[in-house]
Amino acid sequence: MIWDQATIELRARNRGFHLITDEVLSQGPDLSNCQVGLLNLFLQHTSASLAINENADPDVRGDLERHFNVMVPEDQPHYEHVLEGPDDMPAHIKSVLVGASLTIPITAGRLALGTWQGLYLCEHRDRAGGRRVIATLQGRW
Amino acid sequence: MIWDQATIELRARNRGFHLITDEVLSQGPDLSNCQVGLLNLFLQHTSASLAINENADPDVRGDLERHFNVMVPEDQPHYEHVLEGPDDMPAHIKSVLVGASLTIPITAGRLALGTWQGLYLCEHRDRAGGRRVIATLQGRW
Amino acid sequence: MIWDQATIELRARNRGFHLITDEVLSQGPDLSNCQVGLLNLFLQHTSASLAINENADPDVRGDLERHFNVMVPEDQPHYEHVLEGPDDMPAHIKSVLVGASLTIPITAGRLALGTWQGLYLCEHRDRAGGRRVIATLQGRW
Numbered sequence: 320m321i322w323d324q325a326t327i328e329l330r331a332r333n334r335g336f337h338l339i340t341d342e343v344l345s346q347g348p349d350l351s352n353c354q355v356g357l358l359n360l361f362l363q364h365t366s367a368s369l370a371i372n373e374n375a376d377p378d379v380r381g382d383l384e385r386h387f388n389v390m391v392p393e394d395q396p397h398y399e400h401v402l403e404g405p406d407d408m409p410a411h412i413k414s415v416l417v418g419a420s421l422t423i424p425i426t427a428g429r430l431a432l433g434t435w436q437g438l439y440l441c442e443h444r445d446r447a448g449g450r451r452v453i454a455t456l457q458g459r460w
Numbered sequence: 461m462i463w464d465q466a467t468i469e470l471r472a473r474n475r476g477f478h479l480i481t482d483e484v485l486s487q488g489p490d491l492s493n494c495q496v497g498l499l500n501l502f503l504q505h506t507s508a509s510l511a512i513n514e515n516a517d518p519d520v521r522g523d524l525e526r527h528f529n530v531m532v533p534e535d536q537p538h539y540e541h542v543l544e545g546p547d548d549m550p551a552h553i554k555s556v557l558v559g560a561s562l563t564i565p566i567t568a569g570r571l572a573l574g575t576w577q578g579l580y581l582c583e584h585r586d587r588a589g590g591r592r593v594i595a596t597l598q599g600r601w
Numbered sequence: 602m603i604w605d606q607a608t609i610e611l612r613a614r615n616r617g618f619h620l621i622t623d624e625v626l627s628q629g630p631d632l633s634n635c636q637v638g639l640l641n642l643f644l645q646h647t648s649a650s651l652a653i654n655e656n657a658d659p660d661v662r663g664d665l666e667r668h669f670n671v672m673v674p675e676d677q678p679h680y681e682h683v684l685e686g687p688d689d690m691p692a693h694i695k696s697v698l699v700g701a702s703l704t705i706p707i708t709a710g711r712l713a714l715g716t717w718q719g720l721y722l723c724e725h726r727d728r729a730g731g732r733r734v735i736a737t738l739q740g741r742w
Contacts, residue, residue, distance in 0.1 A: 363715030378541035385538040400660035433504030519682035526679040574645030
């Protein structure tokens with residue numbers, strides 16, 4: 320049985336939806352000896368999130384950012400948590416909507432992603448630092 | 461220890477929210493020998509999603525489809541990813557909102573679902589083909 | 602290898618977003634001997650949900666409740682599932698948006714939560730009873 324865990328330090332990014340598949344694979348646990356397994360990615364933050372979506376056209380990522388800003392706008396009269404800036408409370412709401420973790424199957428030493436699937440960091444703050452992800456691998460040889 | 465993995469080919473469905481519990485159980489790994497475990501279901505697509513909700517009144521599934529179309533309408537001026545049709549970008553956004561995977565506990569050889577819980581394929585495209593799910597079972601005898 | 606499972610009976614709460622980290626830790630499986638692992642929490646209900654977000658300022662939880670009510674209002678003309686009260690269909694939609702389960706890494710006998718992360722029960726009904734969570738622990742000594 321394989322159990323492995325690594326901390327991935329994602330570099331700081333601008334607000335928006337970003338492809339991080341390569342960064343996760345290069346810093347995460349070695350998958351190559353895992354025949355069948357699961358990789359759990361857990362973001363240790365409350366104003367960003369992890370998702371899986373289209374890895375090709377960057378317009379998809381731009382449209383996601385624009386549409387999430389429509390669904391969760393800044394400066395709403397019902398927001399009371401406002402001391403950390405107008406982008407802060409919307410960031411918490413987006414984080415709850417999208418979620419802080421992913422669990423991805425592994426087959427024959429690789430993530431079993433679909434052809435068009437990539438891993439996203441959804442950065443909901445205007446000026447965030449780097450983000451930390453705990454990557455936990457389990458499976459069998 | 462049990463590790464098993466199977467590919468589930470869901471038949472093509474119309475746009476909307478659909479119960480797939482039976483289809484998952486009939487094509488997925490055999491759960492009957494698993495005393496304690498987890499079943500992970502991972503959809504290899506970016507314009508559909510997996511969810512868990514009410515397995516009885518079909519009006520719930522109709523209302524979900526109608527309300528997601530209010531939250532994520534077609535033909536918005538901020539959409540730039542429009543070449544694949546007006547249903548495509550909303551499908552990506554809905555997929556990020558709902559998510560591509562589920563992890564369900566297993567107790568005494570069965571999914572430990574609540575009385576009213578069923579598994580949903582949320583099909584966000586107007587004319588999609590079949591959808592592929594990787595089902596990964598782990599647990600102990 | 603560790604496999605353990607426990608049923609957590611969350612006490613009844615008012616509609617809103619509630620911190621349940623302590624209740625989960627006190628009723629869930631013993632984590633102290635698990636060096637590397639994962640804890641899966643699965644809510645057996647379709648009108649509440651589980652999330653992770655800020656554990657400090659209670660205004661965040663109030664703002665979440667208020668904003669989810671804006672995104673998923675009661676009494677919409679497109680709702681057909683209305684027999685169980687005006688809060689019922691919105692509760693199902695919120696449950697699909699937020700999700701019924703969480704998977705959290707364990708490191709050295711503890712949940713590897715970020716500094717500001719707490720576990721939430723998101724109670725979407727006006728008058729719900731207690732809620733049941735299946736907690737499944739797996740890992741290595």
